[in-house]
Every structure is written in C-alpha cells, then in structure tokens.
Amino acid sequence: MQKSGILLIVSGTLIVIGLSLLVLGNQIILEGVSQENGKVSLNQDLTILNNFEEQDTTSGIIAVQVMDFKDNTFSARIINPLGIEIISQIINEETIETEFEILESGTYKLIIDSTSNKEAHVFGAIGPVPDAGKKSIGFISIYVLVIGMIGLGLAGILGIKNKIRSV
Structure with a gap:
C-alpha cells in the first residue's frame, strides 16, 4: 500500500x-448543568433550578444568552437555597458568564427577567464549574x-x- x-x-x-x-x-463538561430556554419579557421571567452540594463543589457558573439583545433591558439574579439573592447582574451584552460561590447545599435559582414589554428568546444555564481535568x-x-x-x-x-x- x-x-x-x-x-x-x-x-x-x-x-x-x-x-x-x-x-x-x-x-462530561455539561454533566450537572441545568439548561432552559424560553421567551422573557416584562411579565414573563425564565427560572432555572439546580441542586448543589457544598461538599461536591465550591463554585457554580451561570451562562445567559439573549437573542435580539437590547441594552440594559435584561438582568440575571441568583437566589441561594435560603432565598437570599447572592448575585444580581444587568446583562450588558448578548452572552454573559458569571461564577458564584456555593456556601449552602440545596437548590439555587437563576432568574432572568426584563424591563421591556417586547419578548426576546433567552437561553440560560446554571451548574457547577467544570474542573481542569x-x-x-x-x-x-x-x-x-x-x-x-x-x-x-x-x-x-x-x-x-x-x-x-x-x-
């Protein structure tokens, strides 16, 4: 040959x-990541839940992508298992990623909302930060x-x- x-x-x-x-x-990287997509407007939020164990991971990550992005009309909030808002971030670009600390075991919520009446399609994900391996x-x-x-x-x-x- x-x-x-x-x-x-x-x-x-x-x-x-x-x-x-x-x-x-x-x-493998997306293992344990909760993903959702849907329409978001003034009257309609997108909520994504994920369960974290403090002994398994010390930090989590969220990712949000907004189609038809408009300046400062969208925000993302993370609520810990105790119901306390630990991060609130205005979405100032089409795609964002933010890390946060896991201090309590339980269900964390990613809430994506808008101050605009116009609906936009939004993709969101919340999960543990993947390790280097x-x-x-x-x-x-x-x-x-x-x-x-x-x-x-x-x-x-x-x-x-x-x-x-x-x-």
Missing part, C-alpha cells in the same frame, strides 16, 4: 477519534482533530505527487 493510502487511513481514524472525544468531552478532554480532542486534518492534507499532497510521477 502506498504511503498516501496509509496516511489517509491513519488521518481518517484520528479525525473519528477526535470527533468522538469532542462529543464525550461536551457531555474535564476541560482538558476538550483540548485533547481539538489537537487530535487538527493532527488528523493535517494528515489528510498531507495524504492529498502525496497522492498528487504520486500521480504526477507516474505520468
């Missing part, structure tokens, strides 16, 4: 492995994919050179 054929098979295998790791990494799977998958793509390009170049030599 020619070098270009072997390189093509190895590169294809690396791409499949990289894609598999990418899917697996996303599932979980994040590294995502980086590894990207490296494997890049190496596979480079190999695929090299296999194409070798194939073309072999065709030219045989003519």
